[in-house]
Amino acid sequence: MKPLHRHLVNTSRKVLCTAALAASLTTAAVVTNTSTADAGEAEPTPDSPQATDRGDARLELPDLVADPPLPPGATTPEGAASGIPATALDAYRRAQISVAAALPGCKLPWQLLAGIGRVESVHASGYGLKADGYTEKPIRGPRLDGNGFAEIRDTDKGEWDADAVYDRAVGPLQFIPSTWVTWKADGNGDGKRDPNNIYDAALGAGLYLCSGHRDLSDPAQLDKAVLSYNNSREYVNTVLGYMRQYQAGAAQVPNPPAGNYPTPTPPGTLPTPQPPATRPPVTPPVTPPVTPPVTPPKEPDKPTPPAAHLDKLELPGGPEFTAEAESAFAQTPKAKVLLSDGKPAVGQTVVFAVEEDTTGGTVFTADGKDFAVVVTDAQGVAAVPALKAGFKAGGFTLRATTYDASRRLTAQLTGAVTAKPVPAADLLTRTDGTKPLEVVAGTSFTGVEFLATAKDKPVPLAKATAGLVQKNAAGEWVPVDPATAKGPFFKGEDGKKLTTLELPATGPDGKIALPELFTTDVAPGTYTLRVSISDKVFLLLDLKVTAKLDTTPKPTPTPSASATKAALK
Numbered sequence: 001m002k003p004l005h006r007h008l009v010n011t012s013r014k015v016l017c018t019a020a021l022a023a024s025l026t027t028a029a030v031v032t033n034t035s036t037a038d039a040g041e042a043e044p045t046p047d048s049p050q051a052t053d054r055g056d057a058r059l060e061l062p063d064l065v066a067d068p069p070l071p072p073g074a075t076t077p078e079g080a081a082s083g084i085p086a087t088a089l090d091a092y093r094r095a096q097i098s099v100a101a102a103l104p105g106c107k108l109p110w111q112l113l114a115g116i117g118r119v120e121s122v123h124a125s126g127y128g129l130k131a132d133g134y135t136e137k138p139i140r141g142p143r144l145d146g147n148g149f150a151e152i153r154d155t156d157k158g159e160w161d162a163d164a165v166y167d168r169a170v171g172p173l174q175f176i177p178s179t180w181v182t183w184k185a186d187g188n189g190d191g192k193r194d195p196n197n198i199y200d201a202a203l204g205a206g207l208y209l210c211s212g213h214r215d216l217s218d219p220a221q222l223d224k225a226v227l228s229y230n231n232s233r234e235y236v237n238t239v240l241g242y243m244r245q246y247q248a249g250a251a252q253v254p255n256p257p258a259g260n261y262p263t264p265t266p267p268g269t270l271p272t273p274q275p276p277a278t279r280p281p282v283t284p285p286v287t288p289p290v291t292p293p294v295t296p297p298k299e300p301d302k303p304t305p306p307a308a309h310l311d312k313l314e315l316p317g318g319p320e321f322t323a324e325a326e327s328a329f330a331q332t333p334k335a336k337v338l339l340s341d342g343k344p345a346v347g348q349t350v351v352f353a354v355e356e357d358t359t360g361g362t363v364f365t366a367d368g369k370d371f372a373v374v375v376t377d378a379q380g381v382a383a384v385p386a387l388k389a390g391f392k393a394g395g396f397t398l399r400a401t402t403y404d405a406s407r408r409l410t411a412q413l414t415g416a417v418t419a420k421p422v423p424a425a426d427l428l429t430r431t432d433g434t435k436p437l438e439v440v441a442g443t444s445f446t447g448v449e450f451l452a453t454a455k456d457k458p459v460p461l462a463k464a465t466a467g468l469v470q471k472n473a474a475g476e477w478v479p480v481d482p483a484t485a486k487g488p489f490f491k492g493e494d495g496k497k498l499t500t501l502e503l504p505a506t507g508p509d510g511k512i513a514l515p516e517l518f519t520t521d522v523a524p525g526t527y528t529l530r531v532s533i534s535d536k537v538f539l540l541l542d543l544k545v546t547a548k549l550d551t552t553p554k555p556t557p558t559p560s561a562s563a564t565k566a567a568l569k
Helices: 003-016 017-025 086-102 111-123 177-183 199-208 219-227 233-247 559-567
Strands: 310-314 320-326 332-341 349-355 371-375 382-383 395-404 408-418 425-432 435-438 447-456 465-471 475-477 498-503 511-513 526-530 538-546
Touching: 003 435, 017 465, 086 111, 086 332, 111 425, 177 199, 199 219, 199 310, 219 233, 219 408, 233 349, 233 395, 233 408, 310 408, 320 526, 332 349, 371 382, 425 538
Parallel strands: 320 408, 435 538
Antiparallel strands: 310 332, 332 382, 349 371, 349 395, 395 408, 425 447, 447 511, 465 475, 465 498, 465 526, 526 538
């Protein structure tokens, strides 16, 4: 049994014993037959078969199939996406719970699975999604025969995609059959692992995205994970856009009925045409000519104009969309959405997201997140919510995205954060107080941390230097001579000994950690380390190195012959 498989099974038993979780589910199990993949060994990449250009199952549905509409009277928070079918929503949430129990470091949000499900099959809408997770109609992508899409020869003998020559993506989350072999999972406890079941597919997708010990709360790892599912930047942006909309709120709606939409089937042998049966000639009866009545010409019907669709998204930026570090942006950019008939798109959802951020965390002020969802007003305008600049100088991209049933529009502008004037630190202290620093020769000084402050407030980005010092003849502290120094030492990137080291700048909290100080071959004694920010702001630390305990066993003395005789008398 592979490590992840064994870990998931054990974790599943714990999950099933949790009363709170059991009460929240509608079946008896969350994961009973788990994925056979090893998360540490089978990390998929943008070169994986799943990430290839595999087409879109929705190509077989009309453009009218979009987000399932909310039931009468139902509402969602302003800016939230439309409803998610009840079974699909349950499947996404169960997958999040199961993956969190098995791989707690992944931090998989169910809204990410919903974003993929929305892009891949509109949550199986139009296919007759049932309460058990299956669909009335199979969901299959285009044939991957190299004609317009990737070429993937059959890997499942047609078991899942009903095509024994080429593969097709299958199920609500569009798994390639060869990918499903590795990541197949049972998400509803029915003892089966079927990519056509949305419970199984959602759990398999969650494990796939979390492979390689990924932490999906890290934007870079999240981006890498989605690229491994479909190696397309547009795909990633679209999935993350829907994810953010669902994070703003989503309503449960009834499972939509199946539509009368064609489902692609693999080509087969056509029947042999048969010649028509020979019939005797029939003499038609003679009919007298009839003069047709004269009908005045009818004016041709005027063509019905096509329904307006999203046509343009504008996000004009000012010449200086900038702010000082840790301060609010004074400018308020506004996105405008227009329809194809030139009218404003009223009530249209727009997702604003901070991307490619090098400022240490520029976020929206209201909730501290890096995205916000806004609905356009009567003029089709959506104003960017208030932004707070990150704590250091840098840049970022502000992207606006909006969708309708058949298209996605995006626009972006560039923002910048300037450095905040840093007050000079007037005090440097240890965060752990004045605890003596003492180690046994051959071990290292570790876990030492400092705090730089100015008028009792933390000072970020302060730079310090740490170095071994000794007193000269005049009683002044001076750096030790690296060539003759025998005390503790740092190590450079090349492994060479260093007696002085430039430390990284302090963080937003004004803290900085001292790198490891080695005492290999250092004689017992007390040495002095100076950590300084300036000539006037520094800290002197005594470093005590004690001798190793002699653990060598001593031999027992052998008594002399005379002593032995005396003892016998």
